[in-house]
Amino acid sequence: MTERLRIVVTTHVEDRHLAAMAAVDPRIEVAYEADLIPPPRYASDHQLPPIAGDAERDRWVALLKSADVLYDFGPAALADRLPGWRRLRWVQTTSAGVGEFARRHGLLAREDVVITTASGVHARPLAEFVLMAVIMFGKDLLRVQADQRRHHWERYAGEEVAGLVAGVVGAGRIGSEVARLLRVLDAHVIGVVRAVDGRTPADVHADELVAVADLDAVLPRLDVLVLATPHTPDTAGLVDARRIGLLPPRAVVVNIARGDVVDEAALADALASGRLRGAALDVFQTEPLPPDSPFWDLPNVLVSPHSASTVAAENDRIVELFCENLRHYLAGEPLRNVLRPELLY
């Protein structure tokens, strides 16, 4: 199908990952200019590289223009120019929620460029975060930890996950894995999806499956609202002040989607006033979360620095997925995890 396939890797990977890519096929050449790429701040960091000056910009432009395939987008500052480089055929991203970024930078207009996401790679660590948060609030753990800090011992009765009603908005691989784990602990899970499209609850490991159009009827029933939806224009502002008001006071909000899905000011108000029980938030409208955000100090809020999805083994998994896709690509077979432009995920 192809004479040469030039892959430009724009994010930090280990030597073994480069070797794994190259080993897929002799037609593959892998470009990785390590000095352009910031060292990872933590294992499997996928910071888009900054550009220090004109010389670096020129090097990046030359590099990106030469790519048949990009492993991650490269510098955000050049993302608008990606659609103009005609050699580009495929971008493998290191994140799942990249639809909005790709749309904004015009990449979805290129019908001859396919984007594949890291969808699925983050499902388990995100589902573990949700499980942890749900058990923590069931055990009133933030209060227990405050007691620990003042050396105060007070026995109490918590509550089990069994019987809790959890609404999981978004039932892709992440939402389905969240649902599966919550149901192992006998929670009652309501999957909330854009459109049911003939799927059954069991298809997404839920007890019930409803369309997002029916969300308002679901909210008053919830002990836990999990936001695991992709960030698209449809989901921005989905959980607005009115919908927050529909949640019962016992409800906990867990956001592993994007900050824009929630009206943060309304959520902070509801949490501060006790109209909501608590929240575990991994994502925020502005990241890093500004130092004056009310979330930091709310005693019923867990602030996680957008790392719930990140595990040290992540790069291994994404590279494994990419190598599998490379084999498909060279064989002219359909790729896994293709971003659907009409859905943005």
Place this chain on the structure above:
Amino acid sequence: MTERLRIVVTTHVEDRHLAAMAAVDPRIEVAYEADLIPPPRYASDHQLPPIAGDAERDRWVALLKSADVLYDFGPAALADRLPGWRRLRWVQTTSAGVGEFARRHGLLAREDVVITTASGVHARPLAEFVLMAVIMFGKDLLRVQADQRRHHWERYAGEEVAGLVAGVVGAGRIGSEVARLLRVLDAHVIGVVRAVDGRTPADVHADELVAVADLDAVLPRLDVLVLATPHTPDTAGLVDARRIGLLPPRAVVVNIARGDVVDEAALADALASGRLRGAALDVFQTEPLPPDSPFWDLPNVLVSPHSASTVAAENDRIVELFCENLRHYLAGEPLRNVLRPELLY
């Protein structure tokens, strides 16, 4: 089998629980002197009642002597006298780990008195505590929470439960449930039991099953050591300084058994020096944990006030178990959850 069966309830229950007991059979009479019993400090509190003075003591003695069946032991101050009251035939306890208490007060010497425990009732909430703790340490959550308190945002890579090696000491209903949940998240679970006795790992939801005599060989392999063993003379001091030294520095200790199972001073030293990664402790040698205990302030320790097993729905479950046992008792059938005096559980 019996003309009348007089049940004396010595711990706080709700009216509906008393009604459920009485409804089992017309031969049953239920005594519950509410003014002798301290109000619960939290739902399903099972504090042994204190005795305020001689008048209360006399009332308790008369009450306990009149019992065919006790629902919980009654005042600790009178526990030594229980074996002398010949009418007593059966004690249903509200806890699982009561063997040592029963032995110390001479109750095991009465071959005509059966003790049934609440074994199994606490399995799920305890297993949820373990799961929560394991995910928390995987996500370095205590550090993340310290960052939250100083409004500091720092992304990082955690680790998944998948692939962690967890040793679960004690594979009764609690240990088995811990093992089952950890394996749902693809941990590798090594069950450690008094004697394997022909059981397979699958019998206790583990990947491997070894005798406690082989514990030393297991410890260096562990990412997580879960103590879920009953408190017996055999397990006191089981995790001593030498064995703590056999754990690798990445190991986390979760104690949901009894404080006496661990050498607390050695554990605190190992945690303070970083020779161990962390600990989640629900039980302590002295409870309430003294204000000057080093555990309170260690940044890698979660102190839980012996409440990991306690959920609001607990009394419903124990009473349900008791009512089932009442039916068996009146029908002359074997009871569930009989304490085996030779094992103390």
